[in-house]
Amino acid sequence: MDTVDLAIIGAGPTGLFAAYYAGFRGLSTVVADALPEPGGQITAMYPEKLIFDVAGFPEIRGRDLVDNLVRQAATFEPRYLLGTRAETLEYVDDRPVLGFSDGTRLECGSVIITGGLGSFSSRPLPAADAFGGEGVVYFVPELAVHSGQDVVVVGGGDSAFDWALALHPIARSVTLVHRRERFRAHPGSVERVRGLGVPIVVNAQVTRILGDGRVDGVEIAVKGEDSERRYPADAVIAALGFTADLGPLTEWGLELDKRHIRTDTTTATNLPRVFAAGDIAEYPGKVRLIATGFGEAATAVNNAAVAINPDAHIFPGHSSENG
DSSP states (O other): OEEEEEEEEOOSHHHHHHHHHHHHTTOOEEEEESSSSTTHHHHHHOTTSEEOOSTTOSOEEHHHHHHHHHHHHHTTOOEEEESOOEEEEEEETTEEEEEETTSOEEEEEEEEEOOBTBEEEEOOOGGGGGOOSBOEESOOSOGGGGTTOEEEEEOSSHHHHHHHHHHTTTSSEEEEEOSSSSOSSOHHHHHHHHHTTOOEEOSEEEEEEEOSSBOOEEEEEETTOSSOEEEEOSEEEEOOOEEEEOGGGGGTTOOEETTEEEOOTTOBOSSTTEEEOSTTEEOTTOOOOHHHHHHHHHHHHHHHHHHHOTTSOSOOOOGGGGO
16 A cells, blocks of 8 residues: 555646645645546646636636646656546544555545546537537537637537637637526626627527538527527537536545535545645635635645644745745
8 A cells, every 4th residue: 555645636726736835845745636637627628718817827728727737746746646536535543545446545644635526527418419420529628620610609608608719719600509698607708709799699509410420510499480590510519517526525424515525714624634625625705716726725735734744834934935
């Protein structure tokens, strides 16, 4: 059985920053994630989207943010366990022992759970069920794939409008379809898309995807209209959100609030030596931003360091003092 000072469950932005900060504190670190590469939801869902709420960056592409965080953490050589899921938690001599889906067992001084919303899967587009060809996607790993294409984006949330904004400069056309008049997206994003002249079809649903082996159009039913509209399409992006599942974490005895883990102001959970930070953590006044997760990561690591070694100081000083 391997041993490590700190195990971080989740390799998204919060987990990657926690790995850096743990190294700064002199802790040996393992970062585990069920996904095959670091970055969490950013890598899996929106690597090409611009992020505007990370301090110090007026804007930064998701892929670039992840790359920077990995480089920052690499300073202290964390070990990665990717493509494997943390399934069990038990205690041996008051130390947490994690069991992973690949058979790895890891004895830890402390554990920090930064797994976002747990595992997640895209909500399906019903019209896609009857279409066996290519061209229906739920995420956009590479914007360039859609250069010069007619693209139909389905959805009314932030992701739908972000994809419309990102694709407008390179696609031949972008059309956004939403089943309601009201949108979940940030009003500023909605106004930017309208300002670009992107057609937005509301009270509407894609009822049929056209094409033989490859998308070449869609049929859209609009409430109150007798016949369906037909639009050209080389790709349909179904930005309908996703369903999340905490999976085995629900069996560990953690105090949960729906899909979140309750913590106190130190990021400690109800389980000894187990902390939570980032989107998965819940406490009064919680604000779910990447920037918030970074602060919680530092808080979690500092408190985990004291749990591992009670003689350690909660605040180790500023990193600039070591330059």
